[in-house]
Amino acid sequence: ETGVTQTPRHLVMGMTNKKSLKCEQHLGHNAMYWYKQSAKKPLELMFVYNFKEQTENNSVPSRFSPECPNSSHLFLHLHTLQPEDSALYLCASSQGVGTEQFFGPGTRLTVL
Amino acid sequence: AQSVTQPDIHITVSEGASLELRCNYSYGATPYLFWYVQSPGQGLQLLLKYFSGDTLVQGIKGFEAEFKRSQSSFNLRKPSVHWSDAAEYFCAVISSGTYKYIFGTGTRLKVLA
Numbered sequence: 001e002t003g004v005t006q007t008p009r010h011l012v013m014g015m016t017n018k019k020s021l022k023c024e025q026h027l028g029h030n031a032m033y034w035y036k037q038s039a040k041k042p043l044e045l046m047f048v049y050n051f052k053e054q055t056e057n058n059s060v061p062s063r064f065s066p067e068c069p070n071s072s073h074l075f076l077h078l079h080t081l082q083p084e085d086s087a088l089y090l091c092a093s094s095q096g097v098g099t100e101q102f103f104g105p106g107t108r109l110t111v112l
Numbered sequence: 113a114q115s116v117t118q119p120d121i122h123i124t125v126s127e128g129a130s131l132e133l134r135c136n137y138s139y140g141a142t143p144y145l146f147w148y149v150q151s152p153g154q155g156l157q158l159l160l161k162y163f164s165g166d167t168l169v170q171g172i173k174g175f176e177a178e179f180k181r182s183q184s185s186f187n188l189r190k191p192s193v194h195w196s197d198a199a200e201y202f203c204a205v206i207s208s209g210t211y212k213y214i215f216g217t218g219t220r221l222k223v224l225a
Contacts, residue, residue: 004155031211042116043202043215055211090155098144098163098206101213103155 002026004104006091012110013081021076021107023091030096031055032074034066037088037106049074081111114139116203118216125193126224133188133219135203144206145186147177150218151199159201162186173197198223 004025013019025032034046048056049068063085065077074091088108092101115138125131137143144163148156160171167179177188186203203216 006155033211033213040217042217043213045212048211050211092155094211097209097211100146100158100161101156103148103157105153105155108153 004091004093004102006089006104006107008107009105010108010110012112013078014112015081015083017081018077018079020078021089021091021109023074023076023104025072025074025091025093025102025104027093027102028095029093029102030071031094032068032071033092033094033101034074034076035090035092037090043090047076078109081109083111085109086111114143114205114207114214116205116214116216118201118203118219120219121217122220122222124222124224127195128192131188131190131193131197131221133201133203133221135186135188135216136184137186137203137205138184139205139207142181145177145179146204146206146213147171147175147186147188148202148204148215149173149199150202156202159188193221193223195223195225197221 007022031050036044045058046060047066052068063080067075088106090106091104094101117136146161147159150156159175162169162179200218200220202218
């Protein structure tokens, strides 16, 4: 595997389900990010981790819970989501501050 | 607060025609600026970036962008568009000293054969 991978690519869940999104980067980067991409809205930065430490939490509801066990892996745990949480969730990584980000293909989430 | 504006939501051009996508930013210091492209069902791919130096930067796939501080702009250009360039294009800026990237709302490009 190369670059940034995300699994699953598609996920349909009910509002009472618990699921997790996984992201893995194979680039040796130290920072990882979660973004939410909804139609007709700018990309919304959700969380940033640098060397496994969370550096940004952009006022994200607690039903989204990130986990970064090491610099290569990032998870987003989902619990009791709402239909408005349906979106494309993108993971990205970068080498440090002020450098370009490399994105994964995203997970298309649908909440019923 | 920092912001990025892409005034054109949709642009349609004929194959072989020139292209310019507009990006304006609001930022106090010298910004780090990026253009990304997103094909349907895919993540974002970096086209080019500006950190400092020459204000005309070259990127992949024949794209270039020019940083104009006086106009707070970082417009993306391509002299001759190919059908495969049809995608959504995002301009982004980094907030200095943080990991907080700010993206525009995107411009969707359609290419006519």
